[in-house]
Amino acid sequence: MKLGKRTRDIWESFFYWWGRRSLQSRLIAAYIFIILGPCLMVSFYSYKAINNTYFKDAIDKNSYLLQMEKLHINNQVEAMERAVQMAYEDKEVQDYLANTEEPDLVELVDFNTNVFTNMTRIQYNNPNIEHLRLYSNSNVHEISPIIFRESRVASEPWYQKAEKLKGKFSWSFLNSDRDLLERFYGQKPKLVPKVSLLREMSIPADNHIGMVQVDMLLERFTPKTYTTVQDSQSQMLLVDGEMQLFTRPDHSFLQENRKMAAAITDRLQSYNKTGNWDIHYTENGKSFLFINTPLDRIDAHLLNVVSMEGVMKEISHTRNLIIGVNIGFIILVTVIAYVLNAFILKNLRRLTETMKKVRRGEAYTGITIRGGGEVGELAHHFSKLMNTINTLVAQAVQKQALSKEAELRTLHNQIDAHFLYNTLENIKMLAEMENQRTISDALTSLGGMMRYNFKWSGEYVKLRDEVRHIENYIEVMNIRFEYPIVLKLRIEAHYLELEVLKMSLQPIVENSVKHAWTGDKEEMKERIICIDISESEGDIFIAVHDNGIGLTAERLATLNESVYAVKEEQPAASFSGTGANNPRASGIGLRNVHQRLQLFYGGAYGLEVQSEPGKWTTVFMTLPKVLLTGDKQP
Known part of the structure; x- marks a missing residue:
């Protein structure tokens, strides 16, 4: 009870003191209080x-570097497996290793x-392979530096491990590259880490x-792990x-943080059991990120340890900057509010002084307040304020209604789209029940096209998505033709991850389908559309080529003029075909694609059409090499 009464007394004293402050002081305090809350929240x-954002950028950047290194390792793995396979399948090598009799001189020379x-x-x-060695369990002649007797290495754990696998690939990682001819002379092995692939x-x-054994030094197998470039921000590790x-x-995080190696081992063991990976790690007051990717083919893991010290400094600097800006903003607002309040409340203070004089019994001589006095001015401005507020409320209600209407329209479109997808799936099931595989496949392709068209979450998509849409389109269109169109894709796998504008290739392929061939029954040659990709100086070149009837020089010039035109002046010629059978064909689709490329990438990019009458037509698309994050690649 006493504590409650004391608290109540304190509040009453505060409100009494607050009530005796001037209106200007209370307004300034109110301004600071009102501004302080939103400033702190923002x-x-x-x-x-x-x-x-800093953490995500650090993770994305180093994950990309990790994936690039993983791609390099996979290439080296394939090279080593290919070398082992070639030696393993050589019949004469097998005969020589299996020979139990002493070969004569002629056989050895041959x-x-x-x-x-x-x-x-x-x-x-x-050239990246350090050693290729063959071991025999018989007393064959040793031919250095490739053929040796098995007794030289039979006691090695990595050799016994490979022998137990009975013909399967065995990967072993060693910290030294010990020469076979030096191991019996007491010489120290070279401290050069290597990876060995063996097959019994x-x-x-x-x-x-x-x-069969193939060795590769780890500095070639995973160069970023053993790079000589000093990097205090990240370090790659290979864990077998x-x-x-x-x-x-040198310059290793493991030297400065003694517990890090054990932490990495524990987390990898837990990851192998549960599949869960903890990316954050702290030691000695320093924060690190452990970015991991498994190397399943060699039963290993590639790990990128990223120091967050630089990132934390940037975050701390940003935090201090935000605090400083807030303090400066509040001080500036306080000064401005004080000056403005002094000016605004000037007439009110005059009115107050006059009222005090009247209360003391002094004769009222009147007061002249321009604008009708503070009360009238206040009422006038309040009326204006209310009108403004009502207008803003009405606008807000209207915007909210429009927003709800847009949400309902979007929901309606989604319902329609789902209805179409479900209907196509039902028809597809009926076709499969009737054993109509052609109809079922066509419905699958058509459904893929519809999903691609309806799902417009952004302007950019992966190249693989655009290519898949084109494949669906060709499969659907081939139902109409007596002679189907063959789509040939000459695209390397890593290019499929490129970022392209959505629906940028499909209009070009559609033009080829519609206009590249006359449709005459006499035309019996195979109809082919090829898509090729090349790269030069950081730019990507995509060529869409057909073996159709081509364009004359006049029609090609007219088409290019239409494609490069800023405004649509008149219908242009089709990019394929003579135009006699296609009077309404035009280059509008190509011009739209060209203008979109220039809008999103710049004037240096776009389309170019080349053709030879009666033989072929090719549309070249130039665009920058861009990742999914939107960063242009060097």
Whole structure:
């Protein structure tokens, strides 16, 4: 009770003191209080958004570097597997390793001239491969540096591991590249980490005759892991199936953070069991990110350890900047409010002084307040304010109604789209029940086209999505033609991840389908549309080529003029076909694509049409090499 009474007394004293303050002081305090709350909220959410952005950018950037390194490792894995396979499948090598009798001089010379030379050529054709070795369990002649007796390495754990796999690929990571000819002379092995691929040879089955081994130094196998470029922000590590860590020896995070290696091992073991990965790590007051990607083909993991020290400094600087801006803003607003209030309340103070004089009994001499006095001015402005507020409320209600209407229209469109998808699926099921595979496949392609058209979440899509839409379009259109169109894609896999404008290739292919061939029954040649991709100086060139009837020089010039025209003046000629059978054909679709490319990428990009009458027509599209994040690649 006493505590409650004391609290009540404090509040009453405060309100009494507050009530005795001048109106100007209370207005300034109210301004500060009103501004302070939104400023703190905006600053908090801005800081949080900036913090998340910094972390996301760091993760995206280093994840991209990690994936690029993984792609390089996969290429090296394929090269090593190919080398092992070539040596493994060589019949003369198998016969030599399985030979239990001493070969004569002629056989040795012939083997050295032919087979040994071929084995040497395998290594020369793959300069990243450090060693190609063949081990035999018989007493065959050793031919350095490729053919050795198995007894030299039979006791090595990595050799015994490969022998137990019975013909399957065995990957081993070693911290030293120990030379076979030096290991029996007491010399120290070279501290050069390497990776070895071994495959046991059994001919016939369960008859062990030897082993094939291919070695590659880790600095070539994963160059970014052993890069000599000093980078204090990130470090890549390779972790094999036995939880050995391989990385550059100098400027390593592992030297400064002794517990990091154990933490990486524990998290990888947990990841292998549960599939869950914890990306955040802190040691010695420093924050790190562990970005991991598995290398399933070699039973290993590639890890990018990213130091967040620089990012945290930038975040701290941004936080201090936000606080400083808020403090400066509040001070500026306080000064402005004080000056404005002093000016605005001047007449009110005069009126107050006059009223005090009258209350003291002094004769009232009147007061002249321009604009009808403070009360009249206040009422006048209040009326204006109310009118403005009502107008704003009406506008807000109207905007809200329009927003609801747009939401309902969007929902209605989604319902219609889902209705169409479900209807197509039902028809497709009926076609499959009637064993009408052609109709079922056509409905599948048509459904894919509809989903691609309806789902417009942005201007940019992956190239693979645009190509898949074109494939669906060709499959649907081939139902109409007696002679189907063959779509040939000569696109390397990594280009399918490029960012392109949605519906930029489909209009070009559609023009080819509609106008490249006359449709005469006498025209019996195979109808082909090819899509090729090349790259030069950071730009991507996409060529859509058809073997149709082509364009004359006059019609080609007219078409290019129409494509490059800023405004549509008159119908132009089709980019394929003579035009006699297509009087309404035009280059509007090409011009629209060209203008979209220039709008989104700049004037240096767009379309170019080339053709040879009676033979072919090709449309070249030029665009920058852009990732899905929208960053132009060098």
